[in-house]
Amino acid sequence: MGFEKTRGALTRLISVSIICMGFAQVAPAGMIGTGYLLEDESRAASISRMDILLAREDVGRQLEAFGVDRAMVMERLGALSTAELLELEGRLDSQVAGGDIVGLIGAVFVVLLILELVGVTDIFKSF
Amino acid sequence: MFGAQRVFDGSRLLPALLVLVTGCASIPPSVSELPSPAGSVELEDTPFYPQERYQCGPAALATVLAQSGAAVSPENLVDKVYLPGRQGSLQYELLAATRTEGRLPYVIDGRLAAVWRELAAGRPVLVLQNLGVAAIPRWHYAVVVGIDTERGEVVLRSGTDRRRVTRAKTFLRTWQRGDYWGMVVLAPDELPVAADRSRYFEAIVALEQAGQSEEAAIAWATALRNWPGDTVALFGRANALFALRDYRAAEDAYRDLLERDGAAVAARNNLALALAEQGRYDAALQEIGIALSETDDSALEQELTDTEATIQRRKAGGK
Numbered sequence: 001m002g003f004e005k006t007r008g009a010l011t012r013l014i015s016v017s018i019i020c021m022g023f024a025q026v027a028p029a030g031m032i033g034t035g036y037l038l039e040d041e042s043r044a045a046s047i048s049r050m051d052i053l054l055a056r057e058d059v060g061r062q063l064e065a066f067g068v069d070r071a072m073v074m075e076r077l078g079a080l081s082t083a084e085l086l087e088l089e090g091r092l093d094s095q096v097a098g099g100d101i102v103g104l105i106g107a108v109f110v111v112l113l114i115l116e117l118v119g120v121t122d123i124f125k126s127f
Numbered sequence: 128m129f130g131a132q133r134v135f136d137g138s139r140l141l142p143a144l145l146v147l148v149t150g151c152a153s154i155p156p157s158v159s160e161l162p163s164p165a166g167s168v169e170l171e172d173t174p175f176y177p178q179e180r181y182q183c184g185p186a187a188l189a190t191v192l193a194q195s196g197a198a199v200s201p202e203n204l205v206d207k208v209y210l211p212g213r214q215g216s217l218q219y220e221l222l223a224a225t226r227t228e229g230r231l232p233y234v235i236d237g238r239l240a241a242v243w244r245e246l247a248a249g250r251p252v253l254v255l256q257n258l259g260v261a262a263i264p265r266w267h268y269a270v271v272v273g274i275d276t277e278r279g280e281v282v283l284r285s286g287t288d289r290r291r292v293t294r295a296k297t298f299l300r301t302w303q304r305g306d307y308w309g310m311v312v313l314a315p316d317e318l319p320v321a322a323d324r325s326r327y328f329e330a331i332v333a334l335e336q337a338g339q340s341e342e343a344a345i346a347w348a349t350a351l352r353n354w355p356g357d358t359v360a361l362f363g364r365a366n367a368l369f370a371l372r373d374y375r376a377a378e379d380a381y382r383d384l385l386e387r388d389g390a391a392v393a394a395r396n397n398l399a400l401a402l403a404e405q406g407r408y409d410a411a412l413q414e415i416g417i418a419l420s421e422t423d424d425s426a427l428e429q430e431l432t433d434t435e436a437t438i439q440r441r442k443a444g445g446k
Contacts, residue, residue, distance in 0.1 A: 006310040028402050031370075032393040034347075034363040041359060042325060059253045 014031045046089055050077050054114075058107040068115065076118040078085075088117045161240050161276055168246045169273030169282055170194070175289045180228045183286065184216025186210045187268040187369065188224060190284050191253045195312040197228045216268065218255065218308060224336040230312045231346055233405050237307025242402045243274050244320040250311045251284075257304030266305070271298075313347035318353055328359055335363065340370035358388050369397060374404040392422045396434050408442035 053059060054070050063070055077085065091113065143332035174193045176186040185204035192199050207227065208220040225232035235241045235252060242252045252271045258327075259265030273282030274295070275279035281298040285291045302309075313319060319327060331350065335343040350360040365380030381398035384391055402411035415435045422428055 027334060030437050031366065031397050032432070033332070034335055034359065034366050035329075036393055037359050037362050037391075038325065038328055038332055 014075075029050070039082050043085060046082075046085045047074075047077060048088065050114075052063075055108070056107075059111060062107040062111040066111065068117065073114065073118060080118065088114070091117065135380075158311045161243055161274070167171040167273070167275045167277060168243065169275070170246060170251050171272075172250065172271045173251050173270065173284060175284050175291070178286045181395050182209050182216065183268045184221060187253050187270050187284070188216075188221050190270045191251055191312045192225065192228055192230060193315055193332060194251050195230055195317075197230050197312070197317055198316075199228055207231045218310075221253070221310065221332070223337070225310075225312055226334050226339060229315070229339050229342045231315060231317075231330050231342070232310050232389075233313055233322075233327060234308070234310045235319065236303075236321075236323075237309065239274070239295070241321070242271055242309060243276075245311050246271065246274060247321050250313075251310055252309045253304035255308040256298075256301040258301055259274055263306065264304070267301075267352075272322055277339075316349050318349060322353065324354065326362070331363060335367060335370070338370075340367050343367040344371060356387060358391065361387070362391070364393065366397065367399055372404075374401045378405070390421055392424075392427055392431070395421075396431055397428075399434060399438060403438045403441055408438055 051074060054063070054073060060070065063073070077088075080088070092110070134312045174190055176189045178186045182205070185201040185208055188208060189199055189201040192204075194205040205226055207224040208216040208243035210216065210220075222232045222234075233368060235245060236355055242254075245252050254269055254271055256267045256269060257264050259269050267286070269283045269285035269291075271281055272290075274280070275282065275292075279295045281293050281295050283291045283293060283298075311319060328350065331343055334346060344364060347360050347367055351357065351364065354360055361380065361384040364446055365377050365384060368380055369377040378398060378401045381394050384394045388394075395414050399414040399418070402408075402414065412435065415431055415438065419428065419431050419435075419445065422431065
């Protein structure tokens with residue numbers, strides 16, 4: 001649960017920087033602000049980075065070992081808000097300052113971390 | 128089933144693991160990373176506002192603002208960035224106050240080389256230091272105005288010292304405890320050295336949201352010189368023109384973008400509004416129709432429907 005707490009705090013922290021993006025604006029009513037496009041772009045980039053990570057053979061083997069379908073994880077990632085996605089990546093990035101995250105901390109750990117963050121683990125708990 | 132349970136009990140270990148791994152992961156910046164041949168640099172004419180009368184936040188901010196040509200006194204900044212209850216300023220306030228002066232705050236990479244590059248470009252760097260220890264922090268804002276690469280020293284406007292010279296190693300330790308946070312103040316037509324595209328763009332978006340449309344327009348034009356044809360920058364420039372009520376120019380700018388990226392639904396929404404502002408309601412509604420047929424994003428669809436209703440209302444009322 002301490003993990004949940006940390007996660008909440010991180011989300012809030014990131015929300016501060018994201019909160020003014022999206023449709024929020026001071027400009028004319030109905031005008032979509034530039035932040036919307038920027039956020040959209042970083043979201044797409046984030047999803048594609050996660051896709052590449054999950055497509056790795058070693059990560060794939062680990063997903064299989066846990067009996068988790070990669071497409072399902074991607075679907076979960078797609079359902080996250082941009083703030084949550086960036087937070088998740090932030091968690092992964094904070095593990096390594098550059099370099100190969102999987103090589104450095106291991107596929108099991110990466111997979112566990114992703115599953116925990118996208119909430120797949122909760123599904124298992126309910127079995 | 129028990130097996131599955133095990134896995135998740137194992138995941139409880141994650142927080143502990145995170146701490147362990149994080150502990151040895153960060154690579155501290157060092158003097159040796161300075162670009163070679165990196166000469167010494169010092170911006171001697173950077174003004175100095177001693178902290179005796181002002182707190183370090185307003186004083187440091189006034190220093191970097193003045194160097195960028197924004198005439199502002201620390202007294203005027205105190206109300207904006209100083210929290211008496213906390214006896215200090217938050218980074219967010221420094222960023223926000225910079226924007227209200229029509230300047231672009233840009234958070235640099237937390238590396239000495241990045242500081243050096245900005246200094247070499249004539250911009251002093253406002254840094255957050257922790258002069259205490261982790262347990263008893265003593266937060267402090269100062270301005271790096273020089274780096275002496277031969278002697279391994281950093282020159283700061285700090286507190287009551289006009290020219291405080293600190294060993295680079297000592298400076299790096301205090302800066303590390305401030306999470307290597309540092310910012311420069313850019314005029315709207317200036318690019319940071321080795322600009323990180325998305326961070327720089329976010330900085331301009333924040334300027335736009337602060338209502339500094341004129342400066343945002345200049346900044347996006349500057350961005351377009353560095354990233355020609357960039358969709359976000361084109362969108363930004365068009366939006367700034369819209370906010371400045373130059374609807375004809377905004378229309379052209381949106382069309383310019385849509386020519387490159389016909390699927391830019393957000394741009395089409397705004398184009399429709401720019402047309403409506405010129406009283407060209409039918410053309411506006413036509414654009415909304417195209418946009419609605421192109422999106423499958425429900426949030427965007429809602430925006431478009433709202434825009435359509437707005438234009439319909441104005442069309443009916445405007446007659």
